[in-house]
Amino acid sequence: IMSWLADVTVNKPHGENPITVAPSSKLPALSLRGTPPPGSRQRLQELGPAGFAAALREQKALAVTETTFRDAHQSLLATRVRTRDLATVAPYVARLTPQLLSVEAWGGATYDVALRFLGEDPWERLDALRDALPNVAIQMLLRGRNTVGYTPYPTRVTDAFVREAAASGVDIFRIFDALNDVSQMRPAIDAVLGTGTSVAEVALCYTGDLLDPAEDLYTLDYYLRLADQIVGAGAHILAIKDMAGLLRPGAATRLVTALRERFDVPVHVHTHDTAGGQLATLLAASAAGADAVDAAAAPMAGTTSQPSLSALVAALAHTERDTGLSLPAVADLEPYWEAMRHLYRPFESGLPGPTGRVYTHEIPGGQLSNLRQQAIALGLADDFELIEDMYAAANDILGRVPKVTPSSKVVGDLALHLVGSGASTEEFKDNPAKFDIPDSVVG
Template identity: 50%
Template sequence: PSHLFQMLLRGSNAVGYTNYPDNVVKDFVVKASDNGRGVDVFRVFDSLNWVDNMRVAIDAVIDAGAICEATICYSGDLLSPDEDKYTLAYYVDMARQFEAAGAHTLAIKDMAGVARPAAAAKLVETLKGEVGLPIHFHTHDTSGGQVATVLAASAAGVDIIDAAMDPLSGLTSQPNLGTIAEALRGLERDPELPRDTLDKIAHYWDGARRHYAAFEADMRAGSSDVFEHAMPGGQYTNLRQQARSLGIEHRWPEVVKRYADVNRLFGNIVKVTPSSKVVGDMALFMVSHNLSPEDVTNPDKEVAFPDSVVSFFRGDLGQPTGGFPQALQTKVLRGEAPLSERPGASLPPVDFAAVRAELAETFGRKPKSVSDQDIAAYVLYPKVFLDFASHRRDFGDTSLLPTPVFFYGPEVGEELSVEIDAGKRLIIRLLAVSDPDAKGRRTVFFELNGQPRNVVIQDKNAAADITARPVATGAPGEVAAPMPGAIVTVNVTVGDEVKKGDVLLSLEAMKMETSVYADRDGRVSEVFVKSGDQVDAKDLLLKFED
């Protein structure tokens, strides 16, 4: 009760990767704040630092009676004589706009951890003199040196800083709270955090982190190359996992270099979710397709840009400082007219009653049984919510299981005690698991409250009944998969006449969706895939008549 709960709110992107209608953003804030029973502090930011795209969210937070922390996303190096975009004057102007909008506090979000100590001190000192808002500094420790930046911000008078408990700190996370507390102990800005209390909390998180070992990034030390590519800490490990899924993890240094190249090609934009995803998608795409920056900008070179890149240049995320590179925008959009206004201004409001009816029909439920939370989740993440709801329908509330069991499954002979309701506990003991049959199914033998049971399940890892797909040979008329992934849509059928540049199909891998375009006019003679199919790079997708 005495602690504030805070969340990130991506302005008109809410908690997603696209702009939502204004009524969706407002509805989310109301539900998240829950009349003071939910989130207390909303850190509102925009992935391009476009204040106009934040106003709906800022007003919604204030109207809900919550604390609005308007946020500057730090980019560049304001003390560099070569910095001509993200200057001190640029940040002061943003802060003044936030104060005029009624924000309660001001955050400096150094998402990539590139704010050098002297720059952070200068920024904090200047903002303290220009606006009357408490200042909150947030950074990531990717370089390994951000404790120094936090201490410099503290000396300059920053009011709040973000830090992580010792076992969860460092690298792409926040700087170490224990280290910061000890560096300031006995000094004027001593936060007076008891050492023994910090140790007890750290001991708990040290144990909890071990359960997530399988998801740890292969990053063992800080990396100063972040000052070159400026990749957000929250993206660094995710992008590496995406590279692994695409089979190019061994080319990670190239991915990092291309990330920096893409940022320059796109006009040196602010990079934070979802704009950072756009840059990351393009970097992966370039490495996967062996494209150079010159290939990307060459108007005569055909490039099937990822959908997120097309969306960005169309203006779906908003307007970047300094505008879009015109020549590249023209190439990406293929003649489509870009937006010039705030995207949410032209999006029709969502009919929540219609969504309730749709979900009720989808899951065979009565409309009144569809909660407001269900509706909000579906509107923001349609596919994710449907997957979640299907999982909950089929398996119940699996969050009741111990974390190791949920992730890795129980060991043979292991006994579990699961409380499914107050005073209602299940005792489960795994006895044996059979080998997979010809269809990849296994029989699981177990005891439930002492009674023997068994269930047949499909082993998704069993290599049963897997049909090898034909691989493209490079022959004329063949269309190959540009990367491994899942087929999302197939827009053509056998016999269709298509024109060069038409979208044939789209596929997705690790949140990156890419459209495959026709590189010629022709008639489709064969289609080898359907929606939902998994394909590998160079698998044959379809063929044109000779």
């Protein structure tokens, strides 16, 4: 009975087990004998981090990072995909898509969820994927001083973590800070630079709409000043991290153009497809000169995940920005991901299709699925639209911060608390002391 209680507590009663097909039966008919073709990892080892970044800036083809191994399932399936299901397909990815810039496979919530929910060692996952992907650079998401946690750690912790991650196979570290505070990213940047072997890709977190004439905070000048600090801190690559999918095509054109005019480092665009229009944003960024973009395998793409990889490859085929990826090869991997997603159906985010409401509530793609699960746990599932509205209101109360871990959790916790207590934002602002404010909000 204790096992049953533990299972219900952790996994919750998700209903009947889905009828599934073994994902492994959907793998491409491909021999895994011999080593995969050389790829971005060999290029990094040959050129070094600075040379690797310079070559990326000079190449005409649009480089692509594949996010299915990390952000896609974090955004769609609450990060529940197990190591064995990722390691099974990784050798096929290495052989069919060696032209990838990188595979984002570690960091973010994968570390936490592996330990707390999957009963796995995240370092063993990294080892397994490194063995299976010897030719493609592995990328991770690093939360600045928070590393893969939710609170700032001493510099010595950041140094030790980055050293071990690099030694275990992380080639590219995408570093960000939830408040775009470069001083909070510097220890991580310095640690990555100190490895001498790994690339420091440093992100500016995008929010708002820089094309809006009424925008007085997150303007083009704001992002250019931030980018200047990031490049000055030693970044090899400059990333635009659009957590909620708010970067519209016109804004992407203006921002990417301005960044490339002012800085010599490559520009890498990351977004989420919550509203359904972000392929247009990636194509606009590409036309403006972006050096790399993120995409996910089609069955794991769309909504809170990234735009479809096969759609991107097809859109740019036979153009000067052709990705170099084979569309049939990319498509051959899709049946596996489709079967795997069906296997994890109990952990689906609950968002059946795109929603334009994201332009109002601005909830990050990686948070929306988890916020819905929190609402269900609190008995607020029927009020989710109200929670979305309250999220926007809570964001205003907290000063319109960029919303990404951990700041997004602060906004979400406050929104859930206010909806759960039946309070209005006016009541909260009039007398916040009378509320049992969540610990994350208090700080």
